[in-house]
Amino acid sequence: MLVLTRKVNESIMIGDDIEVVVLAVDGEQIKLGINAPKNIEIHRKEIYVSIQEENNKAVNTKRNNLDNFSSFFSKKNK
Template sequence: MLVLTRKWNESIKIGDDIEVTILGVEGDQVKLGINAPRNIDIHRKEIYLAIQQENSEAAAKGSLDLLKQLSETVKK
């Protein structure tokens, strides 16, 4: 993990297309601004993990449904 120290209104660059700017610091919270191309999804980590979990569950259910359909087709 890279650890950087930044002050208010300072930025870091990630690659050529992403810039993260410190917009404010209040107590134990830091407000970030992120400039990135529209085709890049940006989520808080807990939201990202929830999306990944839902996708995994949907894929597993879809596979199970497909197996049930195949089983029923073979029975006929």
């Protein structure tokens, strides 16, 4: 993990087109501003993890439905 020290109104660059700016520091909270292209999705980590879990559930449900559908027709053809 890269650890950087920045002050308010200072920023870091990620690649050529993502800028993370420190907007404010208030006790243990830090406000960050992120400038990135519109096609880059930006989420808090807990939201990102939730999205990934939901996507995995959806894939497994579709896979199970396809398996059930397939076994239904294979039983009918016997």
